[in-house]
Amino acid sequence: MAEEYLVIDGLEFTYKGLFDFRDMLRYIKRIFTQHGYTILEKEKEVKIKPTGKDFYIEFLAEKEKTKFEKLTIILKLNITNMINTTVTIDSKTRKLNQADITAILDAWLITDFKGRWTAPWYFFLKTLLRHGFTKMGERFEDELINDTNTICENLKAYLNLHRFVEAKPA
Known part of the structure; x- marks a missing residue:
């Protein structure tokens, strides 16, 4: 049976301002793959309100280190009141999005995720290793x-790229 160790619980940041929604999703996938993780979209929920769209997106990123250990990062994005805006940058018009974003990252260390250490002999060795030598x-x-x-700092830096751009409502 797999054992899960919570290493980072609820690393959170918020952002309010302009961003490109599609480009942000591409950037998230690219940054995880650059660090060696395979990423998938675990959950996506969209609500359309008069004030704008609300999104909840959960990403699951995994990196296998050995046959018995893998690293897992869960990124939860909560985007509220997203509206489309038109922005003029260097006399060029671009369409961007404006919203409030809350990102929460959890990091898990998962051991024996394939269930190889469940036999009695391996269970004894695992107990000896865990309590005798090291976790x-x-x-x-x-x-x-x-x-x-x-990943958290890079995502913050990406979102702050649009901080000083003047927006005009669409």
């Missing part, structure tokens, strides 16, 4: 923390 998967904990913080 299984501890060597990848620093990498997971570093990856999660780097």
Whole structure:
């Protein structure tokens, strides 16, 4: 049976302003793949309101380190009151989106995700390793923390690219 260790719980940031929705989703997928993760969209929910669209998107990113250990990052995006705006940048007109974004990242270290250590002999070895020497998967904990913080900071930096652009409502 797989064991899950929560390494980072609820690393959160908020952003209010302009961004390109499609480009942001592409950027999220690209940044995870650059760090060696395979990413999939676990959940997507859209609500249309008079004030704008609300999105909830959950991404699941995984990186296998060994046959027994993998790193998992869950990114939850909550986008509220998204509206389309027209922006003039260097005398060129671009269509961007304006919304409030809340991003939450959770990082998990999962060991024995294929169930190979469930036999009695392996169970004894796993208990000995866990309590006698070191926590299984501890060597990848620093990498997971570093990856999660780097992805969070890069996403913040991407969103702040549009911070100083003047918007005109569409």
